[in-house]
Amino acid sequence: MGKSHLFTKGVSRRDFMKLMAVTSTALGLPAAVFPKTVSAVEEAMAKPPVIWLEGMDCAGCTESLLATLNPSIAEVVLDMLSIRYHETIMAGSGYVAEEAYHDTLKENFVLVVEGSIPSKEDRYCMVAGRPFRETVLEAAQKAQLVLAVGSCATDGAGIPGACDVGAIGVRELLNNNGITTLVINLPCCPVKPATLLGTIVYYLTYQEAPPLDLQARPKVFYGSLLHDNCPRRGRFEAGEFLEDWNEPAQKEYCLLLKGCKGPKTYTDCAQAWWNDNANFCINAGSPCSGCSEAGFFSQFSPLYAKQENFQLPGIGQINAETAGKVVGVAAVAGVGAHFVASVAKGRVGKNTKEEGEDK
Numbered sequence: 001m002g003k004s005h006l007f008t009k010g011v012s013r014r015d016f017m018k019l020m021a022v023t024s025t026a027l028g029l030p031a032a033v034f035p036k037t038v039s040a041v042e043e044a045m046a047k048p049p050v051i052w053l054e055g056m057d058c059a060g061c062t063e064s065l066l067a068t069l070n071p072s073i074a075e076v077v078l079d080m081l082s083i084r085y086h087e088t089i090m091a092g093s094g095y096v097a098e099e100a101y102h103d104t105l106k107e108n109f110v111l112v113v114e115g116s117i118p119s120k121e122d123r124y125c126m127v128a129g130r131p132f133r134e135t136v137l138e139a140a141q142k143a144q145l146v147l148a149v150g151s152c153a154t155d156g157a158g159i160p161g162a163c164d165v166g167a168i169g170v171r172e173l174l175n176n177n178g179i180t181t182l183v184i185n186l187p188c189c190p191v192k193p194a195t196l197l198g199t200i201v202y203y204l205t206y207q208e209a210p211p212l213d214l215q216a217r218p219k220v221f222y223g224s225l226l227h228d229n230c231p232r233r234g235r236f237e238a239g240e241f242l243e244d245w246n247e248p249a250q251k252e253y254c255l256l257l258k259g260c261k262g263p264k265t266y267t268d269c270a271q272a273w274w275n276d277n278a279n280f281c282i283n284a285g286s287p288c289s290g291c292s293e294a295g296f297f298s299q300f301s302p303l304y305a306k307q308e309n310f311q312l313p314g315i316g317q318i319n320a321e322t323a324g325k326v327v328g329v330a331a332v333a334g335v336g337a338h339f340v341a342s343v344a345k346g347r348v349g350k351n352t353k354e355e356g357e358d359k
């Protein structure tokens with residue numbers, strides 16, 4: 001399956017070049033690398049084969065991928081990656097599907113895992129009578145690369161983590177079993193298609209992982225603080241916090257008092273929106289839930305409650321209800337609101353390292 005096949009599938013060379021340009025820009029690749037990127041992806045179109053496993057998930061990452069528009073990244077990705085086994089979208093079923101899975105295990109494939117893995121008794125998440133955990137271990141030790149997509153697969157603490165089944169992520173499972181295959185974590189609930197595609201393009205181009213943070217996330221996608229790029233940041237600085245959802249005048253106000261986790265969440269959500277850049281949570285009026293961070297959602301819930309109290313040097317402990325006043329006081333005192341937010345999440349004081357930064 002080569003590029004001619006891609007083009008017969010309705011993806012024009014113009015669309016393809018546009019996609020590569022967008023992806024290269026998102027990755028921050030220098031212009032000189034662009035031809036190499038295109039060439040590497042074209043060369044790789046017949047490969048690598050992909051096995052996409054789903055454990056305890058809602059299939060939201062699959063849906064996210066398939067819902068992408070203009071150009072149809074879903075079609076490009078599906079063709080480009082030659083997905084051989086995907087329980088939600090493959091046409092085959094039963095023995096035919098299992099045969100495809102086992103045949104692909106003999107090739108130089110990429111493994112994508114969506115959903116968390118139960119570590120307790122072998123009676124949860126059984127597929128074809130087999131614990132999901134065993135299938136992941138079998139495939140991961142033969143794969144050239146493992147991509148854990150979505151918050152559930154990255155550390156097991158997604159929504160399925162609320163169940164008492166000992167949900168864990170891919171990296172933890174592999175570490176526990178001495179498997180050293182490279183794992184790249186692509187959290188968020190769900191993962192953005194551009195993040196998945198961009199990571200694959202980088203890997204195909206350089207044959208190595210992009211620079212990763214301590215959570216094994218590509219820094220290019222998870223290296224910036226959402227709060228720093230938020231379209232409501234000006235409201236935060238002005239001390240304008242939404243308190244009443246039904247008050248039209250507060251519609252565009254900062255969502256801190258409604259539980260926004262933007263001041264402690266590292267993601268490019270404010271720069272790269274979902275669904276072909278249609279929208280993202282905060283812009284749609286919903287506070288950030290912190291889904292790109294380890295510990296989501298148990299350590300970030302309740303999602304719509306005010307954040308924890310925070311400590312301001314020289315001012316003392318305040319809570320989110322008084323944040324507006326304190327931001328005003330801090331501004332008068334010459335203390336920046338960003339500093340207030342940094343203190344709020346403990347970024348200033350004991351630990352001055354950037355979250356997600358190598359330590």
Ligand code: SF4
Nearest residue numbers: 230233254255260262
């Ligand atoms: Fe945006 Fe949330 Fe920060 Fe307010 S607290 S500026 S809504 S990220």
